[in-house]
Amino acid sequence: MAQTVLITGCRSGFGTALALAFADAGWNVAATMREPNRAPADLSDRDDIAVLRLDVTDTDSIAEAVAATQERFGPLDAVVNAAGFVVQGTLEELALDDLRSQFETNVIGTAALVQAVLPGMRERRHGHILTFSSGAGLVGMPRIEAYAASKFAVEGMSESLQRSVDHLGVKVTIVEPGVFSTELGNSVVTPKNPVADYDPSAAQAADLYDWTPGDLAGAARAIASVAGESDAPLRLYVGHGLDDVRRHYRNRLDEWQSREDLTSTTLGEH
Structure with a gap:
């Protein structure tokens, strides 16, 4: 019997690619988005894909989409949290309402x-929750403080969740994509009052990370291939940039070690 997955953010980009990859792998797919009337024809023309309305900031629409999915295909075996957008700007440039909106989504x-x-999932002792983080959830990038903060939050929330639900037969995977050619850039929120003094900070980006676009369809297939697996990883990196992430983590370890003598003064008597 085919397994069932619900995916958010399916109007374009990763969401569309994921819906097709899961369906091609034999899954029943609820491809959700805020405006189903704008769904790609590739999704609307398949019997194994149900295009449904879901706005992650609207709990009623979430409940309705989950219910519609279960009515058509049966219980959910997996969900993929792929919906998201980017707020640009340093903390000084950010409107706090934009920061709140970034976290809200x-x-x-x-x-x-x-x-x-x-x-x-808890009742059935079965399920898999896959949530998109970002390379910006692993390496703090200049001038996207709100977006990076939201993805670092997703990392922590998902890692903690995995430790809470693993004994219940529910798996959690954090998907960490590098750069891909999607429509994510089309929805970027930019500062209304940019501060020119921060312009030079953007020059760091080229040395921080590999900005080469990855293979979107290949990444979607890789993600679908681990969904529902008993040995699914907590973290799955897709695309370019993993070597840069490793470099930044080595730098963190080196920095802790460089001040370990100072840390030792904070341990107290034993």
């Missing part, structure tokens, strides 16, 4: 979907 929206599906 990327973090609170993810939590809302997990809350909607976790009771059923």
